[in-house]
Amino acid sequence: MKSFRPTWAEINLDAIHQNIHQFRKWLPEKMQMMAVVKADGYGHGALPVAREALAAGATWLGVALMEEALELRSAGITAPILVFGYLPSEAIPVAQQQGIAVTITDAASFQEACSSINPSLPALKFHLKVDTGMGRLGITTPAELEQIIAWYREHTQRKDGAVMLWEGLFTHLATADEEDDSYLRRQINQFETFRKQIMGEGIDLPYVHLANSAGTIRHQQLPTMNLVRIGISMYGLYPSPWMKHLLPFPLTEAFSLHSRLSFIKQVAAGAGISYGRTYLTQEEEWVGTIPIGYADGWSRALSNRSEVLVGGERSKVIGRICMDQCMIRLTKPYQRNELVTLIGRQGKERISIDDIAQLLDTINYEIPCQIGKRVPRRYVKKGCQDEWEHDRINEQEC
Ligand SMILES: *Cc1c(COP(=O)(O)O)cnc(C)c1O
Secondary structure, X not given: OOOOOOOEEEEEHHHHHHHHHHHHHHOOXXXXXXXXXXXXXXXXXXXXXXXXXXXXXXXXEEEOOHHHHHHHHHOOOOOOEEEOOOOOOOHHHHHHHHOEEEEEOOHHHHHHHHHHOOOOOOOEEEEEEEOOOOOOOOEOOHHHHHXXXXXXXXXXXXXXXXXXXXXXXXXXXXXXXXXXXXHHHHHHHHHHHHHHHHHHOOOOOOEEEOOOHHHHHOHHHOOOOOEEEEOHHHHOOOOOHHHHHHOOOOOXXXXXXXXXXXXXXXXXXXXXXXXXXXEEOOOOEEEEEEOOOHHHOOOHHHOOOOEEEXXXXXXXXXXXXXXXXXXXXXXXXXXXXXXXXXXEEEOOEEEOHHHHHHHOOOOOOHHHHHOOOOOOEEEEEOOEEOOOOHHXXXXXXX
16 A cells, blocks of 8 residues: 555665674574564564575574464465464464474473374474473473373374474573573573483484574574574664674664654744643744654653654654654754654664663564554665565565
8 A cells, every 4th residue: 555654664674684694604504594573573574574584594484473474475485484382273284284384382282283183284394392491382391202202103103104294392592692691501401401302212303493593692502403593683683782792793773763744833932742741842942743653653651752863863752642643852943754763873863773672661672563564664675665565575676
């Protein structure tokens, strides 16, 4: 759909390409990369991000939901996909049909999957999840693993071919972004005991993976894995600020947020701006209105606290942020349609996702995720911009 409101998020696919490419050059050659594109690619757009990541050297895609995997498949993406979350049994034949790998989180989910398999479809690929200390999903005891191994041998290997293919073993790290690595080391040790138990049974595991972005950044500590799951850092963000110094290359933020002035006025001193008159002008001031509000994910908690960039200068958000609009204090009179950057760079000034996350007392992950569907994503590739619709990116040779 054509967009009339001049408010958009710009996604720099070149930045995503560069981030993945740098990881590719830095990681050992045998280490494969899974690009994590759940939650619509952390708000960047799952499809264009997935395509770019695959072009830049990722070989796997990771998502949270079956719906997200199917969206990629129906767009023609044939790369291996792993769904991290629990799946009800109806999803199993769909996974077989579409060649989507599923996560087995416990003995019961293994049994459920076993009994939902359609033997006339291709074998179900699965990765077993072990909970080594995240406390979210996964088996926790050797006895549970033993049970799964027994069932695997009994029920999945048939004379006419396997109905289940044990493709991987993985865990999720809870503290890989913290400087103190004692808990991380405990998780790694725990994981190793499970891995060895499986190896000891003569079961071959094509993929062994533990690392999110933070784990990938300290991959030297994780010797047995051969696949990393990179989310946040592919988008150019650090799992936590101190990790910057562990990477031998800089990451480039892919997401920026923009709008244009829709209204400009000069107001006398003592005028109230927006609901509740929480901002009163101190003197004669120039006030601009921009068409973005909390319904777009530009949180109301940023009222009277955040800044935006106009004409390469910082400009304060004044008064309460409304549902669809908010007001800013201009340093001088501007014309309607002047570019306003809420996240990103203008000249020497820059407002990063981390700055906004800090103001909102949250993590950088949440910021692009919460910018809603009402804000169209515009894609930039090799310096040129597409016309709003991301599907055109591939056709268009810039
Ligand atoms: C989201 C997620 C990731 C990616 O984590 P980042 O910190 O964004 O790199 C990796 N693995 C699993 C299981 C996840 O849910």
